[in-house]
Amino acid sequence: MSSSIPEPLKTPPTGSWATYKRLLTYVKPFWLAFSLAVVGNVLYAAASTGMAAAMEYVITAIENPTSQNRVMLTALIVGVFALRGLGTFFSQYFISYVGRNVINALRNDVFDRMMTLPSRYFDENAAGRLVSKLTFNVEQVAEAATNAITITLREGLTIVGLLGFMIYTNWKLTLVFLTVGPVIGFVVSYASKRFRKISKRIQGSMGDITHVATESISGYRVVRTFGGADYERDRFRQVSARNLKQSLKMASTQAISVPVIQVLVAIAIAALVWTMLAPEIRGEMTTGQLIAFITAATTMAKPIRQVTSIHSKIQKGVAAAYDVFETMDEKPEKDGGTHAPDRVEGRIEFDQVSFRYRDQLDNVLDQISIDLPAGQSVALVGRSGSGKSTLVSLLPRFYDFTGGDIRVDGRSLMDFSLESLRAQIALVTQNVVLFNDTIAANIAYGALRDCSREEIREAAAKAHALEFIDRMPEGLDTVIGDNGVMLSGGQRQRLAIARALLKNAPILILDEATSALDTESERHIQQALETVMQGRTTLVIAHRLSTIEKADRILVMDNGRIVESGTHDELLAAGGAYAQLHQVQFSEHA
Template identity: 80%
Template sequence: MSAESATNWQTYRRLLSYVRPFWLAFLLAVVGNIIYAAASTGMAAAMEYVIKAIENPTDQNRLMLTGMIVGVFAMRGLGTFLGQYFINYVGRHVVNALRNQVFDRLLRLPSRFYDDHSSGHLVSKLTFNVEQVADATTNAVTITLREGLTIVGLMGFMLYTNWKLTLIFLALGPVIGFVVSYASKRFRKLSRRIQGSMGDITHVSSETISGYRVVRIFGGEQYERDRFHEVSGRNLTQSLKMASTQAISVPVIQILVALSIAALVWVMLAPEIRGGMTTGQLVAFITAATTMAKPIRQVTSVHAKIQKGVAAAHDVFETIDEAPEEDSGTFAPERVKGNISFRQVRFHYRDQLDDVLKGIDLEIPQGQSVALVGRSGSGKSTLVSLLPRFYDYTDGEVLIDGVALPEYTLAALRRQIALVTQNVVLFNDTIAANIAYGALREYSREEIREAAAKAHALEFIDRMPKGMDTLIGDNGVMLSGGQRQRLAIARALLKDAPILILDEATSALDTESERHIQDALDLVMKGRTTLVIAHRLSTIEKADRILVMDGGQIVEAGRHEDLLGQGGIYAQLHQTNFSEAG
């Protein structure tokens, strides 16, 4: 067995391990398929009695024959129900378990994983790929069990009736096996390509749908149409290759089976082979051989579904096996004071050689507000991303209250930090649910309203049709940019964390709204350690300390007036970027 086939078998065996909790339902499915196979074999064996009844039509034979027909079809019906229902019961539970497991792992994967994978491809794993696995664990297993057991039953009957003729029938078995093996490898390869192209389709469509306004205003319809047609066409090409392989392999196998049956009929007429078989036995034997053509075709055609499922399972298990965020810390304080220390901190992204942060040394006492300014790419956002451990620094040390970040449990560390970013994330839920999101759900309606009031959000919330219970659409599409940002600020206010990170928190607000928000931020920043990334003068000039970053280093530090007086980088930034706000 090659390394590839061994890996595929291991994958399928791992997939079948998910069946174990539902062993009783699986056993009932097996019993149902055994009943079906026995009934199918019984139909072939019954041909001997049909011939006898025709040759000798007594009342007893007529009664026995009609009873046998009804009995065989009743058995097949019972077997079909048990086999199909219970294997689908197992399959859907397996899919549910896999889908939950993939989603749970996605919630625990580090930021770099999301940097490397588009959201469209990840959604495709949860939808398309998992459904491919469903086919491998339901339809494929049903057909393999039912038709496989039917082949075994018919083969047993044929061996019992005349073993010499059966061996002749089996002579083309190795050739059929070769065709199946070749088709399986091709199915597997094409399935991987189809999964990749489905991920591309999901990715392109989700980008276009979420960014439809930009697409329309910049005339991107034709570009997006061409992009979608390209990835959809690639999926079509691979799907047609899969269909052609399946369409060719099935009739080839049928022809091989037909050649076996033809050779059988040719030889069975020879007296030395036929032996003492009666006409009824001969007809029953030929019926069994011809009946076997359908299950052989079904079993060989099901390889396409199995290989699709194995290829999809490879991809699904690859995600499940991704290493989650490292969370080996044990320190879990209820609330920290908020003293932050950066000691010779260096950081570079995984695929980059140059450091983004180059030996940052910084002490921020509790309750102090620090503004980070600098040109794009200077390392401001990267620096604050280290605090909640969205990324782990590559050298040096970051401490909160004298304890290194890795010593905290992730849950405890992130409980200490509230975050408001420029790109506000809202959910297709009510206003109240968006403010009191996640762990904040325990807060009362009065506390939620108080946070909204501090963020000056009640001004528009109370004008909404259902107030706090108004649904705001996908990512808050029914709200303006300023309203969305005020909800994010209300969420941070409600959390009441000792450390606050404001990354362009007032960028989407008009001047009047910003003045109200700034009052609220001044209130909430009191007694909290606050890191502010902003380009607006009004947010920066009141900070206790301003740090100017350039090239991954802190090049200037001081208060607003002092830095202006130095005439350095901050003064230049103020002159170019802040003059309009001033």
């Protein structure tokens, strides 16, 4: 587990409009629902403007209470509110429909892109932060795409309608009211920039919270055994406090900007009332028109406040969308090959292969050359860090070699499509990955899901897994929990071997495949592996030398180079590095 949480990165320059335009491309497929939402907002704005305009008629009706005026006024009140209610329903429901569909499409696109990204991306980004992008960040986009657009359209159109009415009634008075416009614009602009910057930090801190929580929860046994609870609590409090600090900054900016804008609007209304009392400005306006004008001006205070307060949500959404699009713009794995054979023979050649990780100066592998005939097995041994696992991870192209070439059946790996290449390889690693599903679904995973029940049982039997599967309450249909938490290490390893057996690929990679097994299980598995290795080209990484004595060839690696090569007996007779390793293990075993 990582020892500390890095400070969030500085906010990258966010092209607000460019990001929003890109977000709007997701709205296009739902243009009809969006149009109905706009219609709803127009109805709401028309009703709000109508309420202000109706004040003139209310005054007239009060001054002249005829039966006709009473009926008309009653009908007008009901009609305006019914129109407003209809507009509210249309605007809220249809914009929510658009927003949730946009989120669904975005989430799917981000996940699809994650499935194509190179191993390096997952090495550099903690799983918790990536999960946070899919959950929290995309949800922030929902706020910008639903509530924010609804309120901006609805209240914005209301402001336009009320302004239109005011200009129609008395344009001179309207100019007085509009003098505070530039000042309000400046306050909104400053607040928006601050909202966007803080939003980016909040997203970073939410990623940290998910990351720390995921590590602590998934590693709870290590945490408790090594007394790490207090340390994990401190880590969690640290990242949670950072999130709190940024959230409070957001709240304070919002809390200050809204009343400042309200006071500015109040000053404009006060200036309006003061000016209206001047006869040369008032002109020929009736009392009803004056009341209607003041009503329109005061009614505008609420939509102005709403539109300016919604800026925090819009900026959160823009920052979140920018972060989401950043992941979607990551370059996927290079997959330029077109060669896609049904099944390769399995001859593998490593030709002067070198490799170094990005940003590292020294090679992890240095000019490795191996010629492995189809159907033979080669074992890689050496101390930790000698490059064994890195070498085998180049074969399925989890990483691309930086020098030399690797060929399968005489064709460079780069000629194969990734899907075709990986279809030729079965992999069993030390760190077994199982899913929270049934035993059968874990064995027949992915492209193997169409295998018959009999084939699954046969693979499980060959991996010596049936002996514990048949004791399970539901047999093959037993759900094994998150990453197979209900199984022992040896049982999990046997399921991984059963999965490889079921795939029946011509190339087999065994990376410490028997490391989690006890001696009894190992003997069973060793027999199963010897069976499955027949007729397959196999690369075996083994710490226990007893498991590889029958390999066709053994390669001893040190510092990214092959220092010895030969059979078990040849290497023992040579008295070199392998003989020393063997002597050490033999002594320990004795």
